[in-house]
Amino acid sequence: MSAIFAGGWSLRRVFVAVGLCLVAVGAPLAGAARPAMAHATLLSTVPTDDELLPSVPDTVELRFDEPVEVLDGAIRVFGPDGERVDLARVEPDGAELSAPIDAAQRGTYTVAWRVLSEDSHNLSGSFVFHVGERSGAVAIDDSDDPLVDVAGTIGRLLALSGAVLVF
Secondary structure, three states, X not given: OOXXXXXHOEHHHHHHHHHHHHHHHHHHHHHHOOOOOOOOOEEEEEOOOOEEEOOOOOEEEEEEXXXXXXXXXXXXXXXXXXXXXXXXXXXXXXXXXXXXXXXXOOEEEEEEEEEEOOOOOEEEEEEEEXXXXXXOOOOOOOOOOHHHHHHHHHHHHHHHHHHHHHO
């Protein structure tokens, strides 16, 4: 025997109605779902890490698996003497970044990079290349800027709050 609710609704009808509502709401949401975003990944560099070159290249290039945002000091190139040799500008082209450099010294060059992934995470790294001879990488300060970390955290929390409000 099925229970009858006010207005003549049986328990079975209530379950069917709830199920239909879930399907009606869930189907559009499932269709609009995007794959989970992951951090951008550095795919390649020109010159490559630890490459020995006959002369200094005109530019340093980085290629990622997705477009990234350029932060202040996104690509810094240090010569064998520890002085910056990049021209302090980065030329973004989708998932590729390039930074022109002006140098002629022989030895090891250190490249430090920092970008913002589409999922708002700061990414950074470094690599070296050598011109004529290997002389050893210079020590660079690659510590995170606390203000950037705080801004990123606040941005992620606001995005999460907005998503929670939508649902």
